[in-house]
Amino acid sequence: MSHPATPALAGLSPAPPDNALALLARGVDRGLGAIVETAAAALVLAEIVVLFAGVVARYVFHQPLVWSDELASLMFLWLSMLGAVVALRRGEHMRMTAFINNVRPGLRVALEAFALAASLAFLLMVLGPAYEYAEEEAFITTPAMELSNAWRAAALPVGMGLMAVVALLRLLTQTSWQKALAAVAMVAGLVLLFWLCQPLFKSLGKFNLVIFFVLVVAGTVFAGVPIAFSFALATFGYLALTTRTPLVVMVGRLDEGMSHLIMLAVPMFIFLGSLIEMTGMAKAMIQFLASLLGRVRGGLSYVLIGAMYLVSGISGSKVADMAAIAPVLFPEMKKRGAKEGDLVALLSATGAQTETIPPSIVLITIGSVTGISIAALFTGGMLPAVVLGAALCCVVWWRYRKEDLSGVERFSGKQIGRLLVIALPALALPFVIRAAVVEGIATATEVSTIGVVYSVVVGLFIYRCFDWRRLKPMLVETASLSGAIMLIVGCATGMAWGLTQSGFSSDLAKAMTTIPGGSWGFLAISIVCFIVLGSVLEGIPAIVLFGPLLFPIAKEVGVHEVHYAMVVIFAMGIGLFAPPFGVGYYGACAISKVNPNEGIRPIGGYMLALFIGLLFVAAIPWISTGFL
Structure with a gap:
């Protein structure tokens, strides 16, 4: 993550x-x-x-x-x-x-x-x-x-x-x-x-x-x-x-x-996220989506949701996702009358919505600490994110149903086709990554390097946009964020071991298996707990600390491991991006250069939509496991 x-x-x-x-x-x-x-x-x-x-x-x-x-x-x-x-x-x-x-x-x-x-x-x-x-x-x-x-x-x-x-x-x-x-x-x-x-x-x-x-x-x-x-x-x-x-x-x-x-994928995907922004690939994807939906009421908000879905699937880093999208979309959205508070609220909500899209660092972390197949988690994470994205789209439709589009430029079919051709190399990247894993060309760790090499080639020879001066700062930023994440993983692993040796894990297992309502009661308690944990500890430390303790219990009460992973990731995402405690919300405000107070009011509707979407994902296991 x-x-x-x-x-x-x-x-x-x-x-x-x-x-x-x-x-x-x-x-x-x-x-x-x-x-x-x-x-x-x-x-x-x-x-x-x-x-x-x-x-x-x-x-x-x-x-x-x-x-x-x-x-x-x-x-x-x-x-x-x-x-x-x-x-x-x-x-x-x-x-x-x-x-x-x-x-x-x-x-x-x-x-x-x-x-x-x-x-x-x-x-x-x-x-x-x-x-x-x-x-x-x-x-x-x-x-x-x-x-x-x-x-x-x-x-x-x-x-x-x-x-x-x-x-x-x-x-x-x-x-x-x-x-x-x-x-x-x-x-x-x-x-x-x-x-x-x-x-x-x-x-x-x-x-x-x-x-x-x-x-x-x-x-x-x-x-x-x-x-x-x-x-x-x-x-x-x-x-x-x-x-x-x-x-x-x-x-x-x-x-x-x-x-x-397997955790070596963390720095690799963080660096890949920086590359797609620097080489202009993110900008090409967003411009194509904007040309398609520009004449739709709330169209650029739909583009924001779709762009976060696409970019999350490439970079695996929320910081890189938001930094790649906000500078490209926000100026045009402001020209159309969108308020800064609503923009940062939707950006935060999409951050929570796309937590399960591969190659999510949180998914990689879960696979690492619990032994669940990374490939299964990658497969299971796509559709749940679509469900939450649809919930956000419903809120966008309601809020922008009366938007004035009289001053909005209409793109011709020829212009849209031209933007599609420009965006094709960037749009192909998620498919290149997925094909490399499915065909056995590379492991989940190695596939990130294929994405890096692909992005460098595309940036140099197709988009002709590669700033060599930014290379070292990007590498240093990658090392810094990776070091911060890995030190948390290491310290939380030690803490989880201490809790296990003390007998806490067995006591927790007994308590959780006696919760009324069986698997549904267990899921309900887990949702509440991980929303709180997500706001206080953020996603990765909470997963490393409690994943090895709770995932075996989920299996024991009859909850599929991949289904449980999607539920707890979304719960943590809501906690992470919901003010006043969610640190992800303040990260989105910093990237957007918006006062945090501006987004407090409009984010309520988006968070409610995410919570309803989470309940759908929790209630219907097929959404997470149907394609396994």
């Missing part, structure tokens, strides 16, 4: 220019940032080359590269960790800011400093176990390349160490040293207090689950600590203070969560 990240340091005031320590820290930060960003960008490019070379060698020359997956896996962990460093430096780790954005400026600065200090505390505490884990991995040798696994595992202590340095530098450069020191002292005091309470925790039994996985997580999340670090702090504290589990085990679970090769 690809979700809008909330800046982690938006509220901090820069240090005074005459602060020598801050000036030194800024210089170190710039130098370190340039080195890490260049390395992360190079790793993204190297992954594309290695994966595409594997496809060509296997399918064209019938000589598989036996080492390609090993090398890709080794680079992927380094990419994830260095990307997490870039994300921390740029303030792009996912977090909840609903509370801190509404407090007085002085308190907001203090909370921002606290969030950085809390992240720094975890990084310093986990650095020793991470180094120990890398040492233990040195005894394992990879089968194809015969390299020590320490070359891969070393990414963990190196990445943690670099993030600790970055967090410290941000503290020094984003606020005064007095406030930074106060935040560090407060966090150190809390760590000491928890350590002193260790004998008490050991006597509380399962009540510790409430203390660490509810109170600590909720407290840190609402204080603005990035979600990944909130999960990590709670898990680290629970294991260190209430169990005898070696902390190196937590690092192992974090590694496990970040090492699924």
